[in-house]
Amino acid sequence: MTSPKFHLPPQSDPPLSPRLTLPTMYDLPSEDPEGPGLPDEFHIYQPQLLRETFQSPQWQPDLVFSATDLNLYYDLSHPNWYKRPDWFGIVGVSRLYEGRDLRLSYVIWQEQLSPFVVVELLSPGTEAEDLGETVRSSGNPPTKWQVYERILRVLYYIVFSRYTDQLQIFRLIGGHYEAAQVTEAGLAIPELELTLGLWRGNYQNIDRLWLRWLTIEGNLILTPSEQALAAQQQATEVEQQLAVAQQQAREAEQRAERLAARLRELGVEPDQLV
Structure with a gap:
């Protein structure tokens, strides 16, 4: 008598993680071939000062990421759409991509965490869009304001003009941006235990009014060069x-x-x- 034969059902491969099947930062462009070229010096130094002082006591440094002029991909339905903020900061995400690589861009459907704060530095050619005064044309990507407010829901949107030294801060309340009252001491952001304020001083051997991060008490957070000095x-x-x-x-x-x-x-x- 022969033993009965058992036929096992065919085994299907386990479903792949969306992180493995969706476009990553390696698949998406990190440069804008139609861009106007390098930014002016202020667009280099001001974001650098923000990055050097963005130090929240609530987060370890390896869980704080900030970027300057980096492609921010926000819509999986249109994976090639992106915005390129002058500076943005995120807490609670690894400073390195997957904990091991410097970022080429920031892909929201992979990270699942939006920027906490975005800063745009006004230029004559971008002022209208930065302040939400442009209307989206049919078939075109949404405007910066629409992306930051309605899609990414960035909690704090900051606009600063070096021409007028005017600082405007918008806070997301009830799904819409509302202008926050900014005092001479700046705006305290309790979620970060930081204050964003204006400081007149010398940075990169340039004396002017700068936007920088301070402690919640309003004290300077020193840059590496200031710490060395x-x-x-x-x-x-x-x-x-x-x-x-x-x-x-x-x-x-x-x-x-x-x-x-x-x-x-x-x-x-x-x-x-x-």
Whole structure:
């Protein structure tokens, strides 16, 4: 008698993760071939200052990502549509792509986390769109304002003009942007324990009004160069204090020697006075 034969049902391959099947940053363009070229110096230095001071005490540095002029892909139905903010910051996402690679772009359907804050620096050619004054044309991608407000739902949208030094901050409330009141101290953002404010000072050897991140109390968050300068100044102060202490010790020793010599002239041994 032969043993019965059992026929197992055919095994299908496990479904692939959307992360493996959808376009990644390696599949999408990271440059705009029709772009106008490199930005002006302000568009280089100002985002750099924002990046160097974007340090939230609520998040470890490896879970804070910020970018300048990086393609931000936002619509899987139109995977080639993107916006390119002058600067944006995100918390709660790995600083490196999949924890290992520098980013070529930021792909929202992979990361599943929108920027927390976006900054646009006004230029004469982009002012209308940056301020939400342009109307989307039929068949064209949505405007910056529409993407940030309705699709990505960026909590804070900041617009700054270097021509007028005007800072405008919009906060997402009830699904729409509302202008936030900005004081001289800036705008405190409790979700980050940071303040975004205007600071007049010297950065990259340029003295002007800059947009930068501060502590929630309004104190400066130092850039690496400022930290190095502060450390150097502190070391110099310590050296000066040490030099003063050494000089005071020498002077005290000289006074003691003069006193001892005077006592000997009077026939008194200083050691006998101890």
